[in-house]
Amino acid sequence: MKFSENWLRELVDIKADRAALAHALTMAGLEVEELTVLGEGLDGVVVAEIVAAEKHPEADRLQVCRVDAGQGELLQIVCGAPNARVGIKVPLARVGASLPGGIAIKAARLRGVESFGMLCSAKELGVDADASGLLELPADAPVGQPLADCLGLPDASFELKLTPNRPDCLGLFGLAHDVAALFGSAVNLPEQAAVGVTGTTRRGIRLEAGKDAPRYLGRIVEGIDPSARTPLWLAERLRRSGLRPISAVVDVTNYVMLELGQPLHAFDNDALQGDIVVRHARSGETLKLLDGSEARLDEGFVLVADEHKPLAVAGVMGGFDSRVGDDTRNIFLEAAHFAPAAIMGRSRKLGLHTDASHRFERGVDPQLPQRALERATELLLAIAGGSAGPVLRAENPADLTLPAAVGLRRARLQRVLGVSVADAEVKRIFTALGMRVEDSAEGWQITAPSSRFDIEREEDLIEEVARIFGYDNIPTATPAGALALVIEPEARINELALREQLAARGYYEAVNLSFVAAPLLTSWGFTERLVPLANPLSADLAVMRPSLLPGLIEALRHNRARQQERVRLFEVARVFQQGASPCEEPASPGRTSQQAGNPPVETPSLAIVACGNARAEQWGESARTLDFHDLKGDLDALIAWGGEPQRWSVHADGLPGWLHPGRGARVARDGETVGYLGALHPQLARTLDLGADVHVLELALEPVLARRLPRVRAVPRFPAVRRDIALDLPETVSWSRIEQLVRVTLGERLKELRLFDRYSGKGVEASRKSLAMGLILQDASRTLTDEDADLCVREAVAVLEQTCKAKLRG
Structure with a gap:
């Protein structure tokens, strides 16, 4: 969001300099990303009129101009700008002036002709990036007037990096409320009166997109002057807000969008046929857009159409065939409210990012279309003339959400902020932000304006108080209170110690995502009790892992693909299954879940994968491929650490489908299955493009961490x-x-x-x-x-x- 500092100061009285304003905005969460000072160092630059222009005798691209600068005598200036011509008024940097780029103006001789000054482009003056020609000034600009006075300089262009929850600040009126609250002043927003209706032409409007387009307003303005030029003040505000002036109609719609935050669009009324229909696009429907690209649409898009053809992609961009051209005299002005969900992602799907879509997908005040339409009509009639028809309206009130009151407790506010804010200050803050405040027994009931979509709960109101009251005014204090020392239970092995033990046995710890791809789980035979994600990051991360092994095996494959033949990995993390602990038995094809509706169960687990040689390469013994008994030895070491190996047993029955039937085992503690050990099933190894030497172990973590309490015993007196x-x-x-x-x-x-x-x-x-x-x-x-x-x-x-x-x- 870019805006002119002078424009903002017209709307609210700011008792602070530019640096203080920038700091206050940033500290209030409206980060100033860039600040560009405009119009400094323009002493000696005045308004001048070209009264004569002749071709340079020695250069085809240069002209010798006679310029009236209000000094009583004409100045001779050599100029190479393509738009230099008799009768236009342009900036003149007189001899002795110094331009923002460090250019010192001196009398010079160009190709044998003397020049006493320089006619300037907007770029040379530092007020815009346009260097295509001279900056043309209004015909009524007084000759000899300092250029700074003519352009309303000096000024500054602020660019804010707004968070998505503050779409209200994408318009100067919304931003003004925050600034007024920050500096304890009042906003000076003019009342918008209805424009006098002098035309009678109407056009029907039908809403067929349901809740995606609950409000649509329009108005026909006839007889405008297509050659009307945008006033300098309006054009300059557009430039300083990052928009280039185009034509009176387009500039007016852009100006109102910057002022109010409501996007508008203008159609050539003569290109429309019948009623305006707001509907969903049909699959395969196409529309040529204003930028000349062809948009291929589907049912997810909302269209503005007439009875015969589409006219615009709602909330994104208008169509090429209904655009306002150089000879358009009758226009149809549109101001609508589109639901954010109907616009989100649509511009990106078309490879576009427009000012309209940027606002609509974040949320625009549903009450703005009426005011925006009247404001745009007022400006257009003043600039280009014409007669305005009646406001045409269609809406579905049931689909328009109304702001609800949110309670703010005084005690809760103090507890969260850690500082007491006076009741009067709290009420002042919310009133300045345009909210309605009512006292309650415990605090206040706050009703936000329809533009503040982000005010939903008490925490949102506390944030508003903190922003405006000032984070700098909240004292920094170290939390007080005694820390309770947690005694490490002797009957449980420390999890960190377990990790260290495995690292000491030659394993590297891996950390994998908790999400896996559904097809990968299918190849393992995990098809029951799965926990799918409602909003996955991608199709490859769509299911919560029911086992640590698929992720570890993928890590093993990744290492083997990079010439690591001997890989030994372990992971200690949680696994997720629907309705029952995965330690009871692994999910397998054909098994039905009787608890599919139960909440997911998280189970801490330990998994090991290993392949390659049993020992690292050495000279002391010959190489030997790792086998079942090597991994069983690591398991025995972990079991012995708990001090109760007699409670553990391994069995050859009840193996899951992903284990080798002749080289696998079921691990039990006190007769209950807690995990599995062995080589991967050959068919699964082929599916995963693995060798036959990959061995795995997965156990529920808590039985492994259980340890027998140490007891003192006398040394036996009798022999064994x-x-x-x-x-x-x-x-x-x-x-x-x-x-x-x-x-x-x-x-x-x-x-x-x-x-x-x-x-x-x-x-x-x-x-x-x-x-x-x-x-x-x-x-x-x-x-x-x-x-x-x-x-x-x-x-x-x-x-x-x-x-x-x-x-x-x-």
Whole structure:
């Protein structure tokens, strides 16, 4: 948003200099992004009239002009501007003047002809970027008048970097309320009277776009002078606001947009047929726009059309065929309110960014169209003449939102700001901002004007008080209060320590996004209990991750694609599933969720992925590919850290579809599944373009962090006894099953159970195996006898024979 400082000062009395104004605006959240001083250093530049012009005898592109500068005698000036001609009034820098660019004006001889001064362009004067020719001044500008007085200089062009929630400041009238509140003054906004209606021509208006276009006003102005020139004061305000003057009609609509914040558009009324229809575009409909581009539209666009053709893309840009041209005498002025949701993204879809779309997609006051239409008509009649017809109106009041009162509690205001603001100051701030204030028992009821879309709740009102009261006036204070020291529970391993332990074992920590692509999850078999995002950042980030493994595997693939053969990664983060904890069982195809309507469950998890060699490259041992038992060893180390390895077990059954059926395991704690371990399924590895050596581990985090409380025990006084036994068992019986049965059977007498040999081959049936184990037996109250030890052996063998079909080998 760019504007002229002088224009703003006309609307509100600002008792501060330019620097203070810029600082106050920035501190109030209206950041001054750029400040350009205009018209300084123009002493010696006056209004002059070219009374004669002849071709330079030695240069085709130069003219020798005779100029009246109000000094009583004509000055001879050599000029190369293409628009230099007899009768126009232009700026003249007299000999001795110094222009803003550092150009000192001296008498000179150009190609043999003397020149006593310089006729200037707007760029040379530092008031605009136009260097195409001389700056032409109004015909009634007094000859000899200082140029600064003629152009209303000096001035400054402010450019604000507005946040999207302040569309009201995209017009000078809206900005004036903030400035008045900041400096404790009043706004001087003129009342807008209705323009006298002298024409009778009408045109029907039909609204067919529903809530996307709830209000549309129009008026026909006939008999304007198409050659009318925009007044200098209006043209200069446009220039200083970043807009180039074009024609009287276009300049008037742009001026009203800058003044009020309401975009307008003018159509050539003679190019319209029948009623104005505001409707949605039809799929595939096209419209040639003002810039000459062809817009291909769909049902998401709102069109302004007549009964036969589209005229404009509503809130974005007008059409080429209905534009106001150099010979247009009858125009149809449009002032409408379009819902922000109907305009958002439409200009970007067309590759455009217009002043109108910038305002409409942020929100324009729905009460402005009437005032804007009257203001534009008033200016147009004063500049170009003509007769104005009646205001034509169509609206759907039910689709126009009305501002509601919002409560502000006095105690809440003080608590949030940390400082007490006087009641009178609070009321002054809101009144200056154009809001209606009513006292209540706890504070105030504030009703914002229809232009303030951002006032929705109490926090918005507190922000307004803070902005205008001044952040500099809010004291900085260190928060007081005692800090409660949190005692680290001994029964839980510190999460940071777990990360350090994994790093010590050669793993690198990865941090992945919590969102993944739905097709990637489908390839893993995660199809149930998924938590889709309502507004994803992209299609590749559309679902909350139900597992850490897909993201970690993608990181592993990324590293392997960059010549990293040995990759070892871990991640500690949360996973998300609908209705039940993912630790119970992984979602898989064919499984139905009975809790799809329940809120998502977040579960802290730990995942590991590894591939390549088991050990880093070295000379001490030969290279060996990582296998199931290497990752199982890392799991055993984590389990042992908790001090209760006997509560953990691994099983070959109940594996998810993404694990290798013969090289995977289900991990359980106290009989409940807490995770999975093993090699990826070969089919999944091929789908993900991975090798066959990728192994993974995923566990619920809390069971891993659980730790047995340390207890003091005396050193045993009585010796331990060892008995070794060898058992012939079915191949399908796992060691974890054997260990669990023996520990339960022998209880406190068994201090340790060691597996020291596994054999299959000659003397053992093909479907069976031989396991040799050592039973370390000890009693805290006495020395065990041979009979006691033999009894323990018999009990262990008996339970294994009965449960696992084991046979004692001789």
